[in-house]
Amino acid sequence: MPRSHPIEDYRNFGIMAHIDAGKTTTTERILYYSGKSHKIGEVHEGAATMDWMEQEQERGITITSAATTTFWNGKRLNIIDTPGHVDFTIEVERSLRVLDGAVCVLDGNQGVEPQTETVWRQADKYHVPRVVFVNKMDKIGADFYRCVDDIVTKVGGKPICMQLPIGSENQFKGIVDLVRMKAVVWDDEGLGAKYHDEEIPADLVEKAKEYRTTLVEAAVELDDDAMAAYLDGQEPSEEVLKRLVRKAVRYTAFHPVFCGSAFKNKGVQPLLDAVVDYLPSPLDREAIKGVDMNTGAELVRNPSDSEPFSMLAFKIMDDPFVGTITFCRVYSGKIDSGTTVLNSTKDKKERVGRMLLMHANNREDIKEAFAGDIVALAGLKETRTGDTLCDTLKPAILERMEFPEPVIEIAIEPKSKADQEKLGIALSKLAAEDPSFRVSTDQESGQTILKGMGELHLDIKVDILKRTYKVDANIGAPQVAYRERLTKRVEIDYTHKKQTGGTGQFARVIIIFEPNEPGSGNAFESKIVGGSVPKEYIPGVEKGINSVMGSGILAGFPVVDVKATLIDGGFHDVDSSVLAFEIASRAAFREALQKGGSVLLEPIMKVEVVTPEDYTGSVIGDLNSRRGQIQGQDMRGNAVVIDAMVPLANMFGYVNQLRSFSQGRANYTMQFDHYDQVPEAESKKVQAKYA
Ligand SMILES: Nc1nc2c(ncn2[C@@H]2O[C@H](COP(=O)(O)OP(=O)(O)OP(=O)(O)O)[C@@H](O)[C@H]2O)c(=O)[nH]1
Secondary structure (H helix, E strand, C coil), X not given: XXXXXXXXXXXXXXXXXXXXXXXXXXXXXXXXXXXXCCCCCCHHHCCCCCCCCHHHHHHCCCCCCCEEXXXXXXXXXXXXXXXXXXXXXXXXXXXXXHCXXXXXXXXXXXXXXXXXXXXXXXXXXXXXXXXXXXXXXXXCCCCHHHHHHHHHHHHCCCEEECEXXXXXXXXXXXXXXXXXXXXXXXCCCCCCCCEEEECCCHHHHHHHHHHHHHHHHHHHCCCHHHHHHHHCCCCCCHHHHHHHHHHHHHCCCCEEEEECECCCCECHHHHHHHHHHHCCCHHHCCCEEEEECCCCCEEEECCCCXXXXXXXXXXXXXXXXXXXXXXXXXXXXXXXCCCEEEECCCCEEEECCEEEEECCCCEEEECEEECCCEEEEECCCXXXXXXXXXXXXXXXXXXXXXXXXXXXXXXXXXXXXXXXXXXXXXXXXXXXXXXCCEEEECCCCCCEEEEECCHHHHHHHHHHHHHCCCCCEEXXXXXXXXXXXXXXXXXXXXXXEECCCCCCEEEEEEEEEEEXXXXXXXXXXXXXXXCCCCHHHHHHHXXXXXXXXXXXXXXXXXXXXEEEEEEEEECCCCCCCHHHHHHHHHHHHHHHHHHCCCEEEEEEEEEEEEEEHHHHHHHHHHHHHCCCEEEEEEEECCEEEEEEEEEHHHCCCHHHHHHHHCCCCCEEEEEEEEEEECCHHHHHHHHHHHC
């Protein structure tokens, strides 16, 4: 069967926003108007179509991204829903990787909020072209022009208005379309409300002309001919203007801004037109790069059905009906259900059993998928998020994704043997679904440790463990994931010698331990020449060093960014063994940490508090008492925005404290920024706690 739509008619896009800006509501309306969802679910009633997980509905936030296919104006839209909470930025990044474009939804009253800033920066990082939708124009305090300014001042974007609102708050009626120079007015606020063109209201004519000129001047910049014609006094036609704006989006020359109220059903259809008109198709994007596994050479996989098949897995979900489903984006070629593909990342073959196309409230079995498609595969066994699946004969690995390190951890203790078993199964599934969620076992206590991106992140995992997997367990208090690091270069000459009865043990190692660049990871190298340590013992040296990496000497936290170089040593013909070298190297590393001024590192969080002016003093005082460093203070509307860097260790329970002294009126968001050295006095306390 041929493909249903040519690839240039695809729009793989996501909707990104700060929490509560209205991403879910906008997505719901898009699905409704594009004809696939016939029943609209209001978010506040906990019935939204995309928010189908129990946990999501109760919390009213979108946790997992779901990909949904729908159609508009003859184009095929694949919407990838991205979560808005800071703790889940990993999910946002992951979906951004597979998008060709995005709609950034702003709350018309709040403007660019902290999380918008984060996702905007991530979109910059992945070069995701985007348009902006200023939502909630019906809300009290909505201010379209302030939102447009915010895009410049908060994220350094280049907003160009494509529409102007007609009225605002409860007087919001519709929009002025600056491309067609027409007013678009909705007859009422109902879901299926009709809308029609009118002449631009008299009081907006001058403003519309002024903004239209700004739009046209920004657009003609992108094309010499259009510019020349414009300078000659010729306005670009509607078609030319649209083509130029499309080009501007593709090259991020500017960010077109639209507006509306998803909740009051205004502005959504023109937004859908904008997605079709301005967001790129897979063909407009740079082809994905990878490595040819046969030759090791770099390669490019073009978005074409005639290229060898390759796709990236970007999301794994456990589905109650189908089992594990893996969301993938096909980058090149064509795939049939029932065939065997190669997971080139793992070097394992996988059989593609069922392939599904997900719609908002049903799924469709499909037999083939083509370049540009986003599909869900059922029953893959080895594939994890970020893996490449490809043609078994033309293996390639596509760009990998990077995942940040988790900064917070909790201990979990199952109550019975049966719970222990359930926990094991559940954890391996959860870890497979979410690479920012890690599980480890504490070597000393034998406890299971869960690690994640923040308190809420782990909170939700525990909730899933208890509810979905029915695991009964005691949960410890959340702890900071500290790290340990050397501060200076040391050379250790260590001899392990044991002579008790039978065979003795002998190994001598001379190893240089030195701090690596922060964030560059651990490294081991052997520079032995002349056989002072025979080759067969070197794995023992590496193993000994690695065994200390997992838990340092100060408080048992992982040692990071150390470079170890074995430069010399000695052995005994009879008494040396791999084990003896392992023991010697472990002891050498521990000695190095002692002599090398080893220090503890802690995660420092970037915190933004938005508070009514009255509480500014209390907020700052409190942040200072948490070892916070105030970075800046600014006004947003009538609220004060305070930026600070605060150690995560001092942020536990912050939400309650902030609420209590601001009467619930101040808000905050935080995200991991970097690791920094724990001050001496604090470090002593941490060491005493974990001793
Ligand atoms: N007044 C008004 N309220 C809106 C509008 N759009 C959404 N809301 C409301 O704002 C709240 C948040 O909307 P959601 O659609 O859940 O926002 P979200 O961005 O998906 O939120 P998360 O999934 O938690 O990230 C809900 O109570 C909506 O009913 C709008 O256009 N106007």
